Amino acid sequence: MSEHPNIQEAKRPERATADTVAKLAGVSRVAVSRAFNPHASLKKEKRDLILKIAKELGYTPDMAGRALVTRRSHLVGVIVPDVCSPWESQEIDALTTALQGEGFATLLFKTRTDQSMDERLLTYMKGFNLDSIIAFAENVSPDTLTHSLGRAVPIYVSYSEDGSLPNQPGSTSVFDRLIVDQKTGIDQAVALMQAYGCRNFAYLGGTTTSLANTERERAFKCIMKERGLPDPLVLQGDYTYETALASTLDLFKVGEGVDGIFSANDVGAFGVIDALRFQLGLRVPEDVKVVGFDDIAQSGWLSYNLTTVKIDLEDRVRALVRLILRRLKDPNAPAMTETLQTRLIVRGTVGS
Amino acid sequence: MSEHPNIQEAKRPERATADTVAKLAGVSRVAVSRAFNPHASLKKEKRDLILKIAKELGYTPDMAGRALVTRRSHLVGVIVPDVCSPWESQEIDALTTALQGEGFATLLFKTRTDQSMDERLLTYMKGFNLDSIIAFAENVSPDTLTHSLGRAVPIYVSYSEDGSLPNQPGSTSVFDRLIVDQKTGIDQAVALMQAYGCRNFAYLGGTTTSLANTERERAFKCIMKERGLPDPLVLQGDYTYETALASTLDLFKVGEGVDGIFSANDVGAFGVIDALRFQLGLRVPEDVKVVGFDDIAQSGWLSYNLTTVKIDLEDRVRALVRLILRRLKDPNAPAMTETLQTRLIVRGTVGS
DNA sequence: ACGGATAGTGAAAACGTGTTCATTTTAAAT
DNA sequence: ATTTAAAATGAACACGTTTTCACTATCCGT
Structure with a gap:
């Protein structure tokens, strides 16, 4: 096993292994392993030599082998x-x-x-x-x-x-x-909407199986009650723009007179806003106020300029x-x- | 090595390995390996038995071990x-x-x-x-x-x-x-802009080191020349909304009278549109026409409704x-x- | 019934690494 | 100078898998 690997090595530039480095550095393979583990005890000059030769050979410890042990x-x-x-x-x-x-x-x-x-x-x-x-x-x-x-x-x-x-x-x-803790942010949102005159609230949900959505809805309803507001209308949603758009159209088809919509996420709020502005001819925020959740980068874009609850x-x-x-x-x-x-x-x- | 592993096994429910499955199925470990490799030759009933036991034990071939060999x-x-x-x-x-x-x-x-x-x-x-x-x-x-x-x-x-x-x-x-091949799409874009009366074109670039951007700019300039149009103004960009917004403001500060802007990507085009509409009081498309590149999902949103070159x-x-x-x-x-x-x-x- | 091909089988040898463990070297303390 | 502790070292093993390589059971056609 001393000269055999060289035959293969001659054929193609095989991947350098810890053994390759060890032989070239004149140390044992264990030393090479230690050189790459900062906590292992190894003479400084020996570690430096090994790392230098390793870099020349382009050697990197193999994750598969390492993971195995x-x-x-x-x-x-x-x-x-x-x-x-x-x-x-x-x-x-x-x-x-x-x-x-x-x-x-x-x-x-x-x-x-x-x-x-x-x-x-x-x-x-x-x-x-x-x-x-x-x-x-x-x-x-x-x-x-x-x-x-x-x-x-x-x-x-x-x-x-x-x-x-x-x-x-x-x-x-x-x-x-x-x-x-979503409640703090949602409470601030409802307070602001209320201060600007919202009376009829709606909640646009995300995917129903989503935990985040379930808790957002619960918190929203709870806050409405705490503030002496009536139970909000709940719209089905799935966090997507398209569904939010469609749900908003449905909502105003029956003419509910909703003037404040809280969406479970920002993308949904975009759908709400676009439905209001471009399909229903309503103004945001003058006619309907909208608040989102997440504070994604797009919420700062001027076309939406969305007021939203932020998770840092x-x-x-x-x-x-x-x-x-x-x-x-x-x-x-x-x-x-x-x-x-x-x-x-x-x-x-x-x-x- | 026959009873030794059982001692460890008693301590904690150790991860099932190919050996575990093999012993339980009364076959060699090689058979287990073959059972998970569809091309290997193995008696059908034996393979079924192994796979059944493997599922009961929750055994899965380890990727690290597999990758090694x-x-x-x-x-x-x-x-x-x-x-x-x-x-x-x-x-x-x-x-x-x-x-x-x-x-x-x-x-x-x-x-x-x-x-x-x-x-x-x-x-x-x-x-x-x-x-x-x-x-x-x-x-x-x-x-x-x-x-x-x-x-x-x-x-x-x-x-x-x-x-x-x-x-x-x-x-x-x-x-x-x-x-x-970006040229075909860009040519269609320029043709459309020209048909709608664009005379003064500008190109908003992406990151200057980006290959896609370099080639888009080259193709755009080439097409302008082919169509007998003057060299376009080139705005520095980096594919982000913020930079696009700022560059557009700079552009119109000197009052160049540009009426057609082609952005190297859609997000940049959003920045251009928002700058025109909300900061400069210009209308899109009436005053300035804008085209993007990529056709991301957001380009279909009604607030932007962006005409853009699509890569499928x-x-x-x-x-x-x-x-x-x-x-x-x-x-x-x-x-x-x-x-x-x-x-x-x-x-x-x-x-x- | 017989030869030959084919499918099925398991022991042993890899693959590349980290870790024990016993040994040697070095440094520190008296 | 001598003892004690600490740091440095390498041989052997272990990790979980696939792939040779021989070997045996099974099948087919004349």
Whole structure:
């Protein structure tokens, strides 16, 4: 086994391995491994030599081999129904940046359009031995995930303090959670709309199976009651522009006289605004006031200039990464909860 | 080695491995491997038994172990400067769907804001042993990529027939390419603008280092000349809404009397439109006509209703996946080229 | 019934890495 | 100078899989 590999090596410039570097540096292969692990003890000059030769050869530790023994793939799975959706693409972007800085890469998986997951896909995902999983698709049950996903611990995002879904009594597994307090921001929104004279409110929902939507609707109704306002009209939606547009047209076909619409997301609010302005000949904000949720980049564009409830994206991603890293460092640590606030961003769709 | 693993197994429910399945099914581990490889020869009833037991145990072949010996990671890298950019997020979405169907997962990497890549990141990427790489960031030179990326063969997207960047004479490596013929669509756009009376054209560029932008500008100027029109004014841009807005304001500050603006991308066109309508008090399309490029979903929204040059996303992704799979099947196949057409989508920003 | 081809099978050897463990070298402390 | 602790080192093993390579059972046609 001393000269044999050279024959193959002569044929093609084979990928440099730790052994290649070790022989060239006159050290053992273990030393090469240690050179790439900052915490391992290795004489400084020897490490420098190894790293120098490694760079010349273009050697990089192979993740597959490393994953096999360390049981760390350095891969974080992101399950998402639709990458194009602005809020989600913004979060994926920020998440990728943050994780990349910590030495992890994000692996993208798409659910079916109904946000459910193929059995085949789950099996497939398991094979990658993901270090962590973030489920944007809220139609994937925690138990399904843990059952199908080896050692990776999913992180769940809840939208109310009482944690409506994960950590059920029946389930043995405990999840780290990020709780988003949506009520504060929504209350500010309703207060502003009320101050500008709204009397008849409507709530345009997102996908009905979405946890975020369920809690937004609940919070909205609760606030209406607290402020002594009548129960709002609820429009069916699915977070898309097209459906929002159609639902708004339907709403005003029966002439309800609604003068304040709160949408479960910004893209939906765009649909509402365009329906009002271009199809119904109504003015925003003079005739109807509109508020969205998310504060995506497009909400600042002048054509919409949308007043909206903001979840601070950087805070959110920072919290997620913190949870992921902590769980990775100590898999047996007790479940942890991070909390996030929301606040109203005032622009031009309620009053000037 | 017969009873030893059971001790560990008793402690925690260890991840099921091929050996676990093999022992339970009373076959060799090789049989298990074959059961999961459809092309391997294995008695049907034995395969069924193995797959059944595997499902009960929740066993899935480990990708790391598999990658080590097959030299196929089933990972496709996507290098992108900004996931949020609508066109790119749409393409990532479609690509992920298509690749997922073929058994590959997409791994996301972000460049720095100047679209260049950290040396550290390249080294890092190499470690994942990617099966293929698609570079959305056009500031990463082909040679840098091939030098730093083991056996993965990058796919390049060019925007002119003469292939301005890859396959240079100096470079030894040959790349598969996807050529987008932008001229046809741009010519249709100019023709329409001209028909509606445009006399003074301006071109709002994207990032100057972007290949797509360079070729779009070249094609636009060429068409202007062919149609006997004067050289267009060129505005600096970077594909963002904010810069487009600012550039448009600058343009009309000197009162050039421009009546037709062609933007290198749709998001830029949105900035142009909003500057004209909300800051300069001009009407679109009556006073100034605007055309974009890409045909992202937002271009159909009524507030913009943008006339734009479309690259068919599904065709594009289909072609990319075709190139990737072909290269993977035969790494030594000669370089291949796919070509894509563009065409104008007429909406409301040129004339009704 | 017989030869030959074919499908089915498992033992052993990879693939590239991190980690134990026992050993040697170096540094620090008396 | 001598003891004690700490740091540095490499051999062997482990991780989970696929791929040779022989070998056996099964099938077909004359």
